[in-house]
Each structure stands twice: as C-alpha cells, then as structure tokens.
Amino acid sequence: MEGSRYKAIGVVKSVIIHSFLMSVALTCLFPLFWMIRCSLMTNQTVFTDKTLIPRDLHFSNYIQAWVDGGFGIYFLNSMVYTVSVVVGIVLVSSLAAYAFSRLKFPGKNFFFGMFLAAMMIPLPGSFVPMYVLMTKLGLANTRIGYILCMISVGLSVSILLLKTFFDKLPHDMEDAARIDGCGRLGIWWHVALPLARPALAVIVIFNSLNVWNEYILAYLLLNDTSLMPLQRGLMVFQGTYSVDYPILMSGLTIAALPIILIYLFMQQHIIKGLTEGATVQ
Amino acid sequence: MSVVATNPTHLKPRTLIIQDNLKNLSFIMPAVILFSIFYIYPFFEIFRLSLQDWNGISPDRSWVGLANFAELMKDKVWWTSVWHASYITLIALTFQNALAFALALACDRQIRMKKFYQVIFFLPPVLSEVVVGLIWQWILNAGVQGGQQIGILNYWLVQSGLPGLVNNWLSNPETALTCIAVVHCWKGFGWGFIMLLAGLQTIDHQLYEAAKVDGAGAWSTFRHVTLPMMLPVISVVVILTILGSMQVFVLIKAMVSQGLGYHTEVPVTRILLAMQGTNRFGYACSMGVTFGIILVCLSLLSKTFGSKTKQ
Numbered sequence: 185m186e187g188s189r190y191k192a193i194g195v196v197k198s199v200i201i202h203s204f205l206m207s208v209a210l211t212c213l214f215p216l217f218w219m220i221r222c223s224l225m226t227n228q229t230v231f232t233d234k235t236l237i238p239r240d241l242h243f244s245n246y247i248q249a250w251v252d253g254g255f256g257i258y259f260l261n262s263m264v265y266t267v268s269v270v271v272g273i274v275l276v277s278s279l280a281a282y283a284f285s286r287l288k289f290p291g292k293n294f295f296f297g298m299f300l301a302a303m304m305i306p307l308p309g310s311f312v313p314m315y316v317l318m319t320k321l322g323l324a325n326t327r328i329g330y331i332l333c334m335i336s337v338g339l340s341v342s343i344l345l346l347k348t349f350f351d352k353l354p355h356d357m358e359d360a361a362r363i364d365g366c367g368r369l370g371i372w373w374h375v376a377l378p379l380a381r382p383a384l385a386v387i388v389i390f391n392s393l394n395v396w397n398e399y400i401l402a403y404l405l406l407n408d409t410s411l412m413p414l415q416r417g418l419m420v421f422q423g424t425y426s427v428d429y430p431i432l433m434s435g436l437t438i439a440a441l442p443i444i445l446i447y448l449f450m451q452q453h454i455i456k457g458l459t460e461g462a463t464v465q
Numbered sequence: 466m467s468v469v470a471t472n473p474t475h476l477k478p479r480t481l482i483i484q485d486n487l488k489n490l491s492f493i494m495p496a497v498i499l500f501s502i503f504y505i506y507p508f509f510e511i512f513r514l515s516l517q518d519w520n521g522i523s524p525d526r527s528w529v530g531l532a533n534f535a536e537l538m539k540d541k542v543w544w545t546s547v548w549h550a551s552y553i554t555l556i557a558l559t560f561q562n563a564l565a566f567a568l569a570l571a572c573d574r575q576i577r578m579k580k581f582y583q584v585i586f587f588l589p590p591v592l593s594e595v596v597v598g599l600i601w602q603w604i605l606n607a608g609v610q611g612g613q614q615i616g617i618l619n620y621w622l623v624q625s626g627l628p629g630l631v632n633n634w635l636s637n638p639e640t641a642l643t644c645i646a647v648v649h650c651w652k653g654f655g656w657g658f659i660m661l662l663a664g665l666q667t668i669d670h671q672l673y674e675a676a677k678v679d680g681a682g683a684w685s686t687f688r689h690v691t692l693p694m695m696l697p698v699i700s701v702v703v704i705l706t707i708l709g710s711m712q713v714f715v716l717i718k719a720m721v722s723q724g725l726g727y728h729t730e731v732p733v734t735r736i737l738l739a740m741q742g743t744n745r746f747g748y749a750c751s752m753g754v755t756f757g758i759i760l761v762c763l764s765l766l767s768k769t770f771g772s773k774t775k776q
Contacts, residue, residue, distance in 0.1 A: 201571045202578075208568060209585040211651070215600045216588070218617060222603065231610045234620050276495045283492030290486060295493055302504055306760045308712050309736045309753020312746060313510035314503070316521070336503035339496055368488060397593030399715045400733075415595040422599060423722060429603065440596045447591045451584050454591075458656070459663030 216440070223433035230429050242430065249434035254409060258417030259438055265331060265413050266395045272335040273342050273391050274384060281346030282372050286358070296347075299340040315404045325407050333401055338391045349383035350376065386457035389450050396443060414439040514750035521746045533751035543752065546730040547759070553646040553731075554710035561650035562706060565657030570691075572658075573665040583662070586655035594652070598719025601648045605634040605720075635721050638728040645717055645729065649710065657702050664698030665691070700771030704764045711760060732756045 222230055224241040250256040283289070284296050314333065315324070323329025353376075361375050377384070402416040409420065418435055421427075447454060515533055519526040537543055568586065572579050589597065606616030614620040619631045634644045668691065676686045714733035721729050732752065739749035 280493040280496035287489035289489040308756045313507035
C-alpha cells in the first residue's frame with residue numbers, strides 16, 4: 185500500500201515537472217515556428233489567415249528574399265565576415281596563447297595582464313572612438329576594417345581560453361618535435377594547434393555565433409548595402425516604409441537557420457564550453 | 466642543432482638570448498598590435514574625447530574639462546534612460562534568473578528528455594537580437610485589418626474571450642518597456658539555465674544524503690545545502706546578467722524601430738543619438754565613461770555581496 189502511494193506521488197510529481205518544462209520549451213519554439221510559417225504565406229494571407237499550418241505554402245518567397253530583398257548578398261557578406269574573422273582569431277590568438285604558455289620573453293606578465301584586464305572592464309560606448317579611428321584610417325565602410333575590428337573584439341577571451349588549455353597540455357610531444365629539429369613556428373603549427381583542437385572548437389563556435397549575430401559595429405561602419413551582413417540588412421529591409429512581412433520572415437529564417445543548424449550539430453561542444461567556463465569561474 | 470636548442474639558457478651568448486627573446490616576442494606581436502590599435506587606443510581615446518567638445522568632423526577640438534559630465538548630471542533624459550536599463554535588468558535578475566534556476570532544479574535529477582530540454586532552452590540565446598526582436602515585433606503587432614487582429618498575441622486574446630487585454634504592446638508607453646524586458650528574458654534565460662544546471666551537477670550527492678540522514682526536508686536542504694554551494698555560480702550569473710541587460714540596445718532597436726518618444730530610451734541609444742543625431746562626440750563619450758563607471762560599480766557591488774553572504 186505504502187509503495188503504491190509513493191509511486192502515485194512520484195507520477196504526479198513528474199507530470200507537474202514535465203508540464204512545466206514542456207510549456208517553457210513550447211514558448212521557446214513557437215516564435216521560431218511562427219517565423220517559418222509566416223515566411224511561407226502571401227502578403228495578403230499573412231494578415232488574415234491564422235491557421236497554424238496554412239494550406240498554400242509559398243516557397244518562392246525565399247527566392248524573392250534572396251534576389252529582390254538582397255538577402256543573398258547579405259548572406260554572402262555574413263559568410264565572408266564570419267569565416268575571415270574566425271580564421272584570423274584562431275591564428276592570432278593561438279600564436280599568442282602558445283607564447284604565453286610556453287615561451288620566455290620580457291614583459292610576458294604585462295602583456296598577458298593587458299588582455300586579462302580588457303576582459304574585466306566593460307566599456308560601453310567604445311564604438312564612438314572606434315568609429316572615429318576607422319574613419320581616420322580610411323577603414324570605415326570597408327570589409328577589411330570591419331573584419332579587423334571584429335578580430336580584436338574576440339581576441340582576449342580566445343587567448344585566455346587557449347592559454348589555460350596549453351597550460352594543462354604535457355610538453356612531451358613538443359620536446360620530441362624540438363629534438364627532431366622543429367622550430368618554434370613549426371611546433372606551433374604541427375604540434376600545438378592539432379593538440380588544441382577541443383579548445384579551438386569552442387573558440388570557433390563562439391566566435392562564429394558572435395560575428396554572425398553582431399549588429400552595432402556593422403551598423404556604424406558599413407553604409408553600402410553591398411557590404412552589409414545579414415543582421416544589418418534585416419534592419420535596413422525592415423526600415424523601408426512598407427514592410428513585406430512574408431519576405432521579412434524569409435530573411436529572418438535565412439539569418440537564423442544556419443545558426444540553428446550549427447547549434448544543433450555542435451550543441452555538446454557549445455554546452456560543454458559554457459559549463460566549463462561556468463565551473464572554472 | 467638539437468644540442469643548441471636543449472642547452473640551458475645561461476650557457477648561450479648574450480646576442481643569442483636577445484635574438485631568442487625577440488623571436489618569442491614576435492609570437493604575440495600580431496595580437497598585441499591588433500589589440501593596441503582597435504582596443505587600447507579607443508579605450509584611452511574615449512576618456513580624452515569625453516573632455517572635449519567635438520562634432521566628429523571639424524579639425525578643431527576644444528577642451529572643455531568636465532563640462533560634458535556636468536551637463537550629463539543634469540540631463541534628465543539620460544537618467545531616465547539609465548532607469549529604463551535598470552528596470553530591464555531588475556526584471557532579468559528576478560524573473561529570468563528565477564525561471565532559469567527553477568528549470569535547472571527541475572532538470573537536476575533522473576528525468577526523461579533532459580537532453581531535449583537542454584537543447585531547446587539554449588536555442589533563443591544563440592539567435593541574434595535582431596532576429597529575436599523582429600520576430601517578437603511581429604507577434605506583438607497591434608494592427609487591425611478587416612476587423613481582425615494582425616498580431617498573433619492579440620488575435621489569441623480575442624479568440625480566448627479576453628478582448629479587454631488586447632493592447633498596443635509596443636507603442637503603448639505603459640507596456641513597451643515591460644514587453645522588451647520580457648523578450649529580453651525569453652532570449653536570455655536558457656543561458657542562465659545552462660550555467661546553473663552545470664553548477665548544480667557539481668554538488669556532491671553525499672551532501673544531500675547527509676542532509677537526508679539529518680532529517681532535513683526539501684526546503685531546508687535547498688536552503689542549507691544547495692543555495693550555499695551554488696553561490697559562486699549564482700554570483701557569476703548575476704554579474705553577467707547585469708552587464709548584459711544594462712547594455713541592451715539592439716533588441717530595442719529591432720522591436721521599436723521608430724522610437725517611442727523617450728519611453729524606450731536606454732543608455733546605448735542615448736550615446737548613439739548624441740553621436741549620430743546631434744554630432745556631439747565628446748558628450749557621447751562622457752556618457753560612455755559614466756555608464757562604464759556605473760557598470761564597474763554594479764559588478765563590484767554584486768561581487769562583494771556574493772562573497773559576504775558566503776561567509
């Protein structure tokens with residue numbers, strides 16, 4: 185008797201817990217579902233038809249968004265920015281992190297402290313002098329200017345992450361490579377970088393998300409539509425006087441889908457990266 | 466060759482050591498150069514500019530001392546914008562973090578579909594603020610066409626017999642800021658959830674066993690075991706929530722692009738307006754510096770509070 189009562193309480197408890205979790209999960213999913221659903225309607229039905237799954241699905245909206253809406257160009261720009269910034273961050277930060285972890289040179293603590301301090305101090309409004317500087321250097325409204333800015337944004341966190349990873353790594357492989365006549369640069373490229381793959385995965389994922397989703401600097405630095413990334417392009421499209429909602433929703437899906445797919449494939453890495461960060465602190 | 470490399474440094478000639486140092490130093494040079502130009506220089510420049518009166522173009526910048534700051538102290542709109550950001554932050558600290566903690570507690574046990582919940586809850590945080598803002602702006606749309614609500618939220622309210630609750634969510638000054646805060650929480654809670662769940666899973670289960678043996682109930686176990694063990698993680702979540710929510714801007718721009726009088730102004734929109742709208746770069750920088758100091762104070766405050774309650 186006692187046992188079955190406990191069991192009943194357990195069932196009720198798990199029903200309550202699951203309905204709580206499920207309702208929050210639905211709240212997370214519904215806006216995304218609604219975005220995709222509205223991206224497949226016409227400009228007339230989108231205002232009146234409220235059925236969850238409409239009968240006629242207009243996939244041609246995506247072609248229209250890609251070509252006429254300019255989202256094709258924005259998408260390619262976002263790809264270019266994301267890939268070049270991430271490659272830049274991986275190369276520059278791994279070189280520096282390797283040196284901070286393994287090599288001896290004067291001013292090591294000073295320079296490392298500089299990168300650490302940058303992570304600690306919040307600097308709202310730093311985009312004002314950044315904008316002034318880019319205009320002065322003639323790098324405003326250029327791809328390279330935006331890429332360099334974004335590399336420097338992701339640099340300090342990446343260096344810190346990689347340095348802690350290198351610190352935990354045994355030296356044997358590097359010593360072996362050195363005895364085989366490998367130089368410092370060779371050891372970095374052939375030994376340290378391949379070994380750091382788990383940490384590099386975290387850096388690649390988080391910086392990709394960061395660049396793909398960035399808005400403020402893209403807004404300040406890029407004026408030509410041909411240079412704009414997706415986030416900026418979406419706001420430009422939305423700012424036009426008559427908004428074509430199905431096309432806007434198609435554009436939003438184009439901007440969100442790659443991120444969602446990458447996230448679903450990489451979620452263990454992402455969650456692991458985050459939780460490691462949390463437990464370290 | 467290997468003999469030279471494995472030799473102890475003190476046997477090397479001086480020039481070789483210098484050469485060695487320079488070679489090693491060159492590893493960090495790309496990072497240091499990029500960082501100096503695009504981070505260190507703007508960092509000092511923002512302080513210098515905050516003491517100047519400059520329209521962003523003209524070659525002459527005049528030093529005005531602390532005049533920008535003096536003006537800012539009396540700028541009512543600025544302090545209202547700080548209050549708006551604080552309001553969003555307060556809602557994020559209470560509602561968002563309470564929700565995240567409750568969800569983390571619910572998932573910190575043998576439960577089916579734990580993985581599924583984790584993946585779904587972290588979906589909104591990976592989306593951009595522009596995407597989130599524009600989707601929600603569409604959901605909260607208050608337009609009417611042919612006697613029917615356009616936005617799905619108002620439509621549902623009418624359908625479920627609550628037409629009294631239909632509202633101009635984003636253009637009504639009384640609800641706009643709260644709507645933004647709720648969407649901000651929607652976007653952010655999953656991130657707090659993941660961090661708190663990770664913290665919960667590091668707690669040694671023997672502590673719970675010991676509490677049970679001592680006859681502690683669910684509440685006192687939570688109060689005397691879970692909460693104290695979680696304080697370090699909670700304090701990290703609190704600080705990051707404050708820093709993230711105070712600087713909210715893109716979400717607001719995406720949700721109320723037209724602007725709404727002064728009802729949805731936050732510090733970052735003020736800084737941008739001073740810079741682009743009125744071409745007062747010095748004044749914009751004095752806002753940035755003031756706001757930065759406020760943020761540093763807030764995070765120091767929550768840090769000391771976190772370590773105080775620990776004892």
